[in-house]
Amino acid sequence: MEPKVCAKCVLPETFPRISFDRQGVCNYCLDSQGKEGRENKAVEYRQKFESLVSEYKGKSSYDALMCYSGGKDSTYTLAVLKETYGLNVLALTLDNGFVSDQASRNIRNVVEILGIDHIFFKPSFQVLATIFRTCATEDIFPPKTLERASTICTSCMAVLKSSALRLALEKDIPFVAFGWSPGQAPITSSIMLNNPRMVRMMQKTLFDPLHRIAGDDIRPYFLEEKHFSGSYHFPYNIHPLAFMDYNEEDIYRHISRFGWKAPEDVDANSTNCLLNSFANVVHIERFGFHPYAFELANLVREGCLDRSGALDKLRHMENPGATALARERLGLA
Ligand SMILES: [Zn+2]
Numbered sequence: 001m002e003p004k005v006c007a008k009c010v011l012p013e014t015f016p017r018i019s020f021d022r023q024g025v026c027n028y029c030l031d032s033q034g035k036e037g038r039e040n041k042a043v044e045y046r047q048k049f050e051s052l053v054s055e056y057k058g059k060s061s062y063d064a065l066m067c068y069s070g071g072k073d074s075t076y077t078l079a080v081l082k083e084t085y086g087l088n089v090l091a092l093t094l095d096n097g098f099v100s101d102q103a104s105r106n107i108r109n110v111v112e113i114l115g116i117d118h119i120f121f122k123p124s125f126q127v128l129a130t131i132f133r134t135c136a137t138e139d140i141f142p143p144k145t146l147e148r149a150s151t152i153c154t155s156c157m158a159v160l161k162s163s164a165l166r167l168a169l170e171k172d173i174p175f176v177a178f179g180w181s182p183g184q185a186p187i188t189s190s191i192m193l194n195n196p197r198m199v200r201m202m203q204k205t206l207f208d209p210l211h212r213i214a215g216d217d218i219r220p221y222f223l224e225e226k227h228f229s230g231s232y233h234f235p236y237n238i239h240p241l242a243f244m245d246y247n248e249e250d251i252y253r254h255i256s257r258f259g260w261k262a263p264e265d266v267d268a269n270s271t272n273c274l275l276n277s278f279a280n281v282v283h284i285e286r287f288g289f290h291p292y293a294f295e296l297a298n299l300v301r302e303g304c305l306d307r308s309g310a311l312d313k314l315r316h317m318e319n320p321g322a323t324a325l326a327r328e329r330l331g332l333a
Contacts, residue, residue, distance in 0.1 A: 003288070009297035010310045014288035016147055028297065035303035038242070041187045045243040048191055052236065053085055056174040063087040064175040065168045065235075067160055068118070070099065070107040071272040074179030075260055076251045077240055081177060082114050089177070092167065094160040095122035097129070097329065098275035102263035106272075109259040121163060127217045131155050131210060132275065133330050136282045140209035148184075150291040152279035158206040162222045165194065169223070169232040180239040182246050183298035183305075190242035194234040199223065246304045268316035269296075277318040278326035290314045 003012040006026035011018055019027045033040075057063050064081055068074050068091040081087045091111055093099070099107075111118040134140065135151040145154050168176045176194075178185075200223075207222050252262070262271055269292045270276035283291040296313060299305040327333045 005311070006297070008307075009300045010307060010314055011293055011297045012289050015293060016143075029301060032301050034301050038182060038187050038302050042243040045187055045190055049238065049240065049243065050085075052175075052191065053087070057085075057087060060172050060174060061088075062090040062117075062171060062173045064089045064177045064238075065164055065171070065173045066091045066116075066177045067164050067179070068093050068107065068111075069179070069272045070103040070110070071179065071270065072248070072251050072255060072260070072262070073181050073241060075106065075110055075255045075258070077177060077179040078110065078116065079114060079255065079258070080240060080244070082116060087175075089116050090171070090173065091116050091118040092164055093118065093120050094156070094163065095120050096156050096159075096273070096275060097122070097125045098273055098326065100263040100265050100272055100274050102261060102265070103272035106258075106260045106263075110255070113258045123159060123163075123221060124217065127214050128156075128159070129330050130214050131159075131218075133332060134213045136278075136330070136332065140213070142205060146283075146287060146291075148291070148294050150279040150283040152275065152282065153291065154206075155210060156275070158210065159218070159221045162203060162206070165199070165235070166221075166223055166227065168235045169227055172233060174233070174235050176235050176237050178237065178239040180241060181295065181299060181304070182242050182302055183295040185239050185242060187242040189237075190239050192237045194237060196228050196234055199234070200228060246299075246302075248305065265319065265322060267319045267322060268313045274322045275326050277322035278330075281318050281323055 003014045005012050006020065006029060007024035008029045009026060011026050011028055021030065064087050066074065066078050066081060066089050068078055070093060078089065078091060081089050093107055107118070132152050132155065135155045139146060139151055141151060141154050149157070164176050203222055210218050266272065266274060267277040267280060269280070280291055293314060296305065296310040300307050300310050
């Protein structure tokens with residue numbers, strides 16, 4: 001039997017700490033300020049971003065380091081930074097060994113057409129596979145992270161985010177940009193100056209469990225003591241989609257100008273990664289809810305996605321080809 005789902009968003013009764021009122025509306029919806037909440041803050045955050053752009057633009061060799069997966073959201077964000085704000089962007093793609101071939105072609109096309117410098121960073125596959133294998137069966141991070149993403153996704157993201165921050169520090173780049181959708185991260189975190197003390201704390205919660213699994217091989221992906229010595233400028237993390245209009249169709253239309261095509265070998269919730277399907281299957285088996293439920297519910301509440309579209313994405317069967325490929329490459333077949 002399918003679990004009961006909130007009448008307004010798409011969170012199921014299996015989601016952590018959920019409750020429903022008599023109309024079947026969940027506590028997350030009742031606590032949310034919805035579409036208006038984001039719209040009211042959008043102007044303020046856009047202005048804040050524009051004033052930071054005028055302060056920092058042209059002061060360093062690159063204005064922004066974009067964490068670029070090649071998916072639709074980060075492609076759109078990259079285009080906005082370059083075309084709307086005129087920033088000199090360095091794009092960084094983490095190759096986790098599961099980048100779809102079409103996604104690789106998209107990445108090459110987009111950075112060429114936009115005239116952007118780009119780095120493919122491919123950590124040792126043995127190291128990543130060791131991490132992903134463990135993450136398929138163990139909850140190595142704080143329980144809260146499980147509400148927003150699978151443990152596999154969180155581990156990959158930890159390597160990407162800390163590698164990007166390290167590169168930004170070493171190249172003195174003032175912004176690290178992400179293509180988070182308005183459902184993935186709230187507008188209130190869309191412009192955040194990295195605070196070294198906070199970074200050190202957050203890094204510890206991610207580094208320590210990964211270090212137990214993979215050992216010192218992961219050290220180059222994280223900050224070291226010298227980075228906290230006071231001689232580096234910590235950048236702002238930004239995710240501009242939070243304070244912009246967000247609509248999937250508009251995004252697809254916009255990025256098709258660069259020859260961007262949706263990969264067909266991925267699942268309904270990723271437009272770049274072949275590991276995502278497997279990560280979703282494992283998460284659903286273990287916890288009884290889809291790791292994208294939280295993001296999709298937020299997008300519905302904020303008027304960025306209609307409810308039936310979100311339900312479709314959650315009910316969509318995972319891609320069996322991608323799932324089998326992941327099991328095989330990770331030695332779990
Ligand atoms: Zn709800």
